[in-house]
Amino acid sequence: MLKYSLKRLASAIPTLFLLITFAFFMIRIAPGGPFDSERALPPEIEANLAAKYHLDEHLVIQYGRYLWNIARLDFGPSFHYLDWSVNDLILQGAPVSFTLGLLALALALAIGIPIGAWAAFRQNRAADYSVMSLAMVGISIPNFVMAPLLILLFAITLGWLPAGGWEFSPARMVLPVITLALPMIAYIARITRGSMIEVLHASFIRTARAKGMPSRNILFSHALKPALLPVISYLGPAAAAILTGSVVVERIFTIPGIGSYFVQGALNRDYTLVMGVVILYGMLIILFNFLVDLVYAWLDPRIRYDEQEA
Amino acid sequence: MRGWLVSVLLVLLVACNGDRQGSEEPAPSRLAQPVALETDEHGRPLPRVLAETQVLYRGNAEEPQTLDPHLAEGVPSANILRDLFEGLTTTAPGGRIVGGAAVHWDISRDGLTYTFYLDPDGRWSNGDPVTAQDFVWSWRRVVDPQTGAAYGRMLAPVVNAGEVFAGRLPPEELGVTALNPTTFQVRLDDPTSYFLGLLTHPTTFPVHRESLEVHGSAHVRPGNLVSNGAYQLTDWQVRSRIELTKNPHFRIADQVIIERVVFYPFEDENTEFNRFRAGDLHWTYQVPSGQFRWLERNMSDALMVAPWFGTYFFSFNLTREPFRDNLELRRALNLAIDREIMTERVSRFGEIPTFNLIPPGLPDYEPPEPDYASWTQEEREAEARRLYLQAGYSESEPLTVELRYNTSENHRKIAVAMAAMWKDVLGVRTRMVNEEFRVFLQNRAQRRVTQVFRAGWIGDYQDAFTFLELFHSEHGRNDAGYDNPRYDRLLEQIASERIPSRRRNLMVEAERILLADQVVLPVFIYVSKRLVDPRLKGWEENIMDQHLTRHMFLLRERSAGVSPREDASE
């Protein structure tokens, strides 16, 4: 296991390198620069700013400088939020996004798995259709519609919950967490349903059934674990995405997470900031995919990574 | 299919709700109403009418890029900086320019030397006195090209500023001196009648040298930032909140009533609106477009709309076809726009239709109205058709034009309406091009692909020149590519003219030339529009839309506690 882990870690480095290279040159293709403004800067000042942030150097030299800096875990100054470094901004925003993301993830699992399993038990019956339809509301209504609807209903009309903002009060988290969780509930329910149906048709379940084991026991002692495998592999990338925030939720609920930086960073040509979050996301993806494989090995005894050649 | 049904039900629920609130009966406002304002002989509110907690929550558009007054640009940061810092002059609630860090000043007869006498009580938030030397050092920092001050040209009228800015002279050569600790002298190249107004701009504010030298670029963090205004920075959570607390050392701290002010950034106007309705804000930065009718009906006591010192206009690219050397075509497109429809049915917030570049409301400037401004719209459209034919286009050979704007809900609506009007009146085919902001700016500046593009300007200082200078052939934002030697010469004359009436006439002449050449297509005068809690008083409308927190105060709610009248009878 350890050998396998080390191997995976080593293979993450070229992946990350590829990601950084790709993202670095891609964002530079976008026309315009970080210091463009409606109030035109005098050329002298523009030149000075470019020199200050090394934007006057050849792109390849900038790239080398950037690699050297991130090797020392310095993501550089933000080109847009002039008083902060990218490290500052990510350290301030990431805890917010992580908190919301984890809560949404927990909620989605807590609802998605049971309703998915239930739907599988009642395959092609009314309960299946209605549960899955309900779940699919989460996928079929864009979150930028869902969020204002929730605000209008629960914050404005009923006055039960705050309309947004972030000052570490649990009440303020409710609506954003629901908005984040809804599409995820739908996906998880759907995957659980699919894999549960398959597991329920597997021979070992049929055997258990034939032996007269009650449905509930079958579900918990035999069916659930193998049925969760596809959910686990979905969770790898999905968790990375939800933990890095959502620009829609952040904008509509005024939440200072890092999700907006993927979009605002790119639109402001805040090269360092957008690179910072892109790298963070990449690292999370790699990390979670690795964790998924470990959990897989733990859930499914047939998988033993050390024996595999790849 | 049940999920679909649920979604429909959800929307219907909301729809019914909308209908209820949109019904003909005026819904009672849910806002808390204040007690009547009573003041003492100095016009200051009596303590008994004031709310117990004087904490103000202000909505403030996007997160400021920086709180370093010399590097900042944009209204959101300026709103905060005007509370944190104080320039030599400042604005009264109605926008009048009054003494700030300088209590009074002398202007030499030739208008070239300004001597400012600082308030001896002026203190930084750490207790240090505010000195003339602070201003000297700060202004040198502004013009130092190493600083990269975005608005450095605000100090352009000062002797040698341009040379220092261009790196040809050291910052020490800037024409400012500290005659003694409380006397600061500025020498100008040209008599600049609006100079005192420039001094309310954050770029001219002083910064605390010592903390800057100690903390470097981290000098604006809470705990590090030393400011000389009515407030000091106590908390800053990026994209969440910026909290200022009263500066106990402020020169007139006893007149500051609001103890704490929290600025919230908003990336979405609907969110800010919702937060206001939920009672989280006293003051919004803007209101959502398209909600005007609803607001007028339901929140008329909170909706505040006032003319602003800015114009929404479009520019023609004069360096390319089809507008190059084609005055008739430009005029035709200009006259075909029905500004009444634009303001009443498209922008809908009481914007003022205009044919001029420079907004009204300046104390010493009357914009020259072109003759067609007094025609009826039918007459204008008839003339537009005549000019269109004269320019060589017709129904069978229509003009195809690209109308470019940057991503925004309002710009989109206006562009769609313009295109529809051109099509309706002239048969012009318009291709609308919505561009992301930075792409848009670059395309505008390069003048290669643009034809008609959205422009607009909010004056930086209270003078017509802030608009006129944009069209100097060498100005960095002259994206129209206007190059008229006569106009350039006029601008230079305006800059050096000492006699106010002659200067005014020159500016009127310049605007007249600009309009005659149809460089721009003005649509309306901007309005500032926001929601304000009825309990918040002490502020007044002004065309620069500057509202310092230190003038404001919160009144007690009408229902809360003893009513002041009973109180008075005791």
Add this chain to the structure above:
Amino acid sequence: MTEATRDAFSQALDRRTIRGRSLYVDAWHRLLKNKAAVAALIVLATMIVLVGVGPMLSDWDHEIPDWDHYSTPPSLETGHLFGTDALGRDLFVRTMIGGRISLLVGLVATLVSLVIGVSYGAVAGFFGGRVDNIMMRFVDGIYAMPFMFFVIVLMVVFGRNIFLIFVAIGAVNWLDMARIVRGQTLSLKNKDFVEAARACGGTEMQIIRRHIIPNLLGVVIVYVTLTIPQVILVESFLSFLGLGVQEPLTSWGALVNEGAQELETAPWSLLFPASFLAATLFAFNFLGDGLRDALDPKDRP
């Protein structure tokens, strides 16, 4: 959001279903027994007919404002069946036109990603070994990049033309397809019928074309039905950012976003486009699920 599809149909794959033509006939019959899937098919067919002929049924045009009726509720008197938007443009016609764009955009991007993904995955899987290793490492690298970042940059670069953008989105979105097809190909290429083809002297390209790709059809169908709704959602997200289709054209995403701005004052401007959008996404998702079930014989109760 793409991860979900990958899983949704990787399940289909794990069941190793693909065996000759009769399978598809069988699957079709099974699909017709699935009420939700049939309903979805009907909804989709109706939708396509509606957006196709709908605009011709109205007296109004999608770009001309009716200045006398801006932001008006649905009414038979004015002829605005779905009401008008903030500029007085007929929402019925705009919803139909928007549907055309949304569906087209979904199809274009999906087809592009399909072509790239299937060829890339089939080649990597078929050749295996070092080629496979290098090709899949590349996919991993891109996979670790946030999809939205890609989309925004592409948007900024190609901002002028919506179809160009969706070709570009398709060109980014092929990663899942490539992975799945590769896995499927890896297992297929050792199957007897491939061995047989090889023994008969078929070249490698011939084998990929004649044996591998046709056998991937089941996966591909499921993939397509589940990817189209995702691309439509991506487009609506871009509209939320204001980076969507250029005026006077529109899309469901753009209309829904405009409607959401005036949720309270003009609820009809959200209700109609949102219903169309949601119904379509629903139908695609149910159809996708139905197809997946239908292609898996083990699911027969």
